[in-house]
Amino acid sequence: MASSSGAEGESLDDYDSLIATTDVELLKRAWRNEKAAPEILRFESHLISRVKEQIQLMEETVEEKSSGGNDPLSVSLYQMDLDRTLFLLRSYLRIRIQKIEKYMFHILKTEELWNRLSKDEKDFARTCSSDLNQHLEETVLSKLPENYQSVLKQSIISEEDDMVPEPQLDTFVLCRSKEYLTGIQLEDGPADDRQFSSKLFEMERGVLHFICYKSIKALVESGKLDLL
Amino acid sequence: MYGRTACQLVKEFASGDKGQLVSFNSDLFQQVVAECSQHHLELQSLIRKIQEEGLDIQTARNADHYGALIHHLALVRNKRCLMAYVFNRAEIIRNLLWKIGHVLPQEIEEKLCHTEEEHFKKHSTALKSYMSKVMVDLTVDMVPPKDPYIKVRVLDDIGDGILLSDDKTANFACHSMHLLKRTDAEQFISRGQMEELTG
Amino acid sequence: MAGQSNHELSLFSAEELEFIAEDEIVDIVPNLKMGPLNFISGDFGPFTPQIVTQVPLWLAIALKKRGKCSIRPPLWMSVEKLSQVLEAERDSQEMSDQLPFHYVEISRLLFDHARDNIPDVYMVRSLIEDIRNVRFHKVETDLEAFNGRTIAVKIKNLSAMEVNIVRPFIGRALQAFYKHDSPELIPDPERVSDRRPQVVNNAPRRQLRR
Numbered sequence: 001m002a003s004s005s006g007a008e009g010e011s012l013d014d015y016d017s018l019i020a021t022t023d024v025e026l027l028k029r030a031w032r033n034e035k036a037a038p039e040i041l042r043f044e045s046h047l048i049s050r051v052k053e054q055i056q057l058m059e060e061t062v063e064e065k066s067s068g069g070n071d072p073l074s075v076s077l078y079q080m081d082l083d084r085t086l087f088l089l090r091s092y093l094r095i096r097i098q099k100i101e102k103y104m105f106h107i108l109k110t111e112e113l114w115n116r117l118s119k120d121e122k123d124f125a126r127t128c129s130s131d132l133n134q135h136l137e138e139t140v141l142s143k144l145p146e147n148y149q150s151v152l153k154q155s156i157i158s159e160e161d162d163m164v165p166e167p168q169l170d171t172f173v174l175c176r177s178k179e180y181l182t183g184i185q186l187e188d189g190p191a192d193d194r195q196f197s198s199k200l201f202e203m204e205r206g207v208l209h210f211i212c213y214k215s216i217k218a219l220v221e222s223g224k225l226d227l228l
Numbered sequence: 229m230y231g232r233t234a235c236q237l238v239k240e241f242a243s244g245d246k247g248q249l250v251s252f253n254s255d256l257f258q259q260v261v262a263e264c265s266q267h268h269l270e271l272q273s274l275i276r277k278i279q280e281e282g283l284d285i286q287t288a289r290n291a292d293h294y295g296a297l298i299h300h301l302a303l304v305r306n307k308r309c310l311m312a313y314v315f316n317r318a319e320i321i322r323n324l325l326w327k328i329g330h331v332l333p334q335e336i337e338e339k340l341c342h343t344e345e346e347h348f349k350k351h352s353t354a355l356k357s358y359m360s361k362v363m364v365d366l367t368v369d370m371v372p373p374k375d376p377y378i379k380v381r382v383l384d385d386i387g388d389g390i391l392l393s394d395d396k397t398a399n400f401a402c403h404s405m406h407l408l409k410r411t412d413a414e415q416f417i418s419r420g421q422m423e424e425l426t427g
Numbered sequence: 428m429a430g431q432s433n434h435e436l437s438l439f440s441a442e443e444l445e446f447i448a449e450d451e452i453v454d455i456v457p458n459l460k461m462g463p464l465n466f467i468s469g470d471f472g473p474f475t476p477q478i479v480t481q482v483p484l485w486l487a488i489a490l491k492k493r494g495k496c497s498i499r500p501p502l503w504m505s506v507e508k509l510s511q512v513l514e515a516e517r518d519s520q521e522m523s524d525q526l527p528f529h530y531v532e533i534s535r536l537l538f539d540h541a542r543d544n545i546p547d548v549y550m551v552r553s554l555i556e557d558i559r560n561v562r563f564h565k566v567e568t569d570l571e572a573f574n575g576r577t578i579a580v581k582i583k584n585l586s587a588m589e590v591n592i593v594r595p596f597i598g599r600a601l602q603a604f605y606k607h608d609s610p611e612l613i614p615d616p617e618r619v620s621d622r623r624p625q626v627v628n629n630a631p632r633r634q635l636r637r
Binding site for chain 1: 439446447450461464466467468469485486489490493579580581582583585587590594597
């Protein structure tokens with residue numbers, strides 16, 4: 001069976017060729033990565049527009065079939081397939097929106113993150129942060145002495161923005177590699193590490209690892225690793 | 229002690245059930261705001277005193293300097309507590325959109341202060357505008373979908389000619405088994421007239 | 428508060444795990460004739476009575492519920508195979524690699540919806556229960572071996588459900604080790620800038636004291 005971890009290498013190949021090419025499978029991967037990563041990842045714009053197109057086509061097909069009324073069985077099955085894809089799409093978009101809600105100020109001022117958002121997400125983030133800004137100003141900041149009225153800084157003597165909530169990138173995540181990876185730099189590992197003699201770490205294909213997100217961030221972005 | 233009231237405010241928030249709101253404590257909140265102004269007055273008067281003594285404010289390290297520093301730090305701490313209180317409440321309030329929807333029930337609305345109500349409405353508008361742009365409703369399908377049809381056994385003689393949502397009629401004789409839309413079956417199941425079958 | 432809810436984002440609910448497992452491919456024996464189904468998630472069928480075909484588990488269950496097929500349980504779901512696995516699990520501290528990642532969800536779905544297609548279903552069920560218990564005990568023992576030197580953990584052959592159970596624990600424990608064991612990191616000015624969110628950060632030390 002595809003996911004049986006026995007003879008992992010071989011079955012993964014079969015699995016990939018059988019199913020990884022469908023956009024739903026790619027969406028599922030994007031959904032899992034987005035769900036597991038502490039920070040917002042790059043918006044999968046091409047994938048999402050392809051999936052939306054397919055959903056629309058399928059909605060039309062289901063409509064047609066059900067008005068024909070001669071094959072209720074296959075209509076109900078097509079509907080289930082549609083529902084599953086819609087759930088993935090909604091959940092993917094929703095997790096991103098929730099991350100934006102949580103870290104809007106940080107995303108807004110960090111170019112790298114900002115560029116990961118879709119156009120609509122950018123609009124949302126802009127509106128949201130100006131709303132929250134206004135809320136904080138009216139409720140708290142306008143009532144404080146003038147040197148202490150910044151949303152981003154504790155007071156005017158703060159040199160950097162020291163009031164902005166950020167995602168914790170040193171959180172531990174679970175990941176699985178798609179290929180043999182070597183030379184992973186473990187961030188800030190204790191110097192006398194006994195378990196791994198060097199700070200360079202390797203990962204066999206298909207084996208699960210719990211690891212600090214910061215160390216593998218780049219591998220997630222380049223698509224070499226999947227989060228679970 | 230400086231900062232105690234602010235700490236109380238944050239504690240009150242933190243001790244509540246996760247995701248649950250208690251009423252905005254404007255009494256405590258105002259006390260902390262007043263403390264902030266008081267610290268600021270003390271801070272300014274100490275700075276004036278240092279200046280009047282002809283000392284350089286940047287380099288002076290006398291008792292007045294440290295006194296001023298303490299008032300500054302106490303003020304910053306109070307600010308952070310006030311912000312934490314409002315910021316975290318705002319997060320819960322925004323999450324209500326996902327849990328409850330765009331209209332808040334009275335008993336929750338009563339717990340919000342005026343600006344929080346405004347914030348909820350504005351955020352609701354922002355979210356609606358996003359959803360209409362992407363043409364996907366994100367407030368449904370919070371859990372993965374299941375087969376809309378379930379297998380049921382009729383436990384009671386419900387009778388025939390029952391109209392279902394797909395405009396068909398069914399005959400629910402006692403002990404008969406059917407494949408029904410979950411939404412159609414639920415009313416009968418809750419009345420104990422049907423049971424869901426697995427296996 | 429803010430830090431903790433990160434976990435919420437990263438956790439898969441039991442329903443979501445089941446949803447993922449429902450995409451696993453199984454063999455079915457249809458008893459109806461039906462043309463191919465060209466789904467968004469892939470093409471399945473055509474369906475011919477008595478001719479084995481492969482479909483995702485959710486489709487297999489939907490057809491089964493409608494009385495249109497029987498499901499062939501996967502090879503590992505036999506008394507013989509599971510007895511071997513149980514023995515292997517008991518003999519070694521290593522986790523056996525004989526079961527699929529979603530064995531818990533797959534077997535539960537099949538017990539719920541295709542009991543009559545599983546030979547020796549009671550025996551199979553109790554074997555899987557035993558295997559789960561043995562494996563879980565091993566996971567616990569493995570966790571005890573963690574220490575402050577652990578900065579990445581390789582977990583061979585842990586299943587989806589087991590991962591989900593230990594995830595919050597491992598995540599938090601490793602994080603705590605990581606912080607406690609690296610005191611030299613605290614004065615590092617570089618790290619000051621990427622400290623935890625400050626607005627919401629008034630009681631972060633408390634977490635560490637536990």
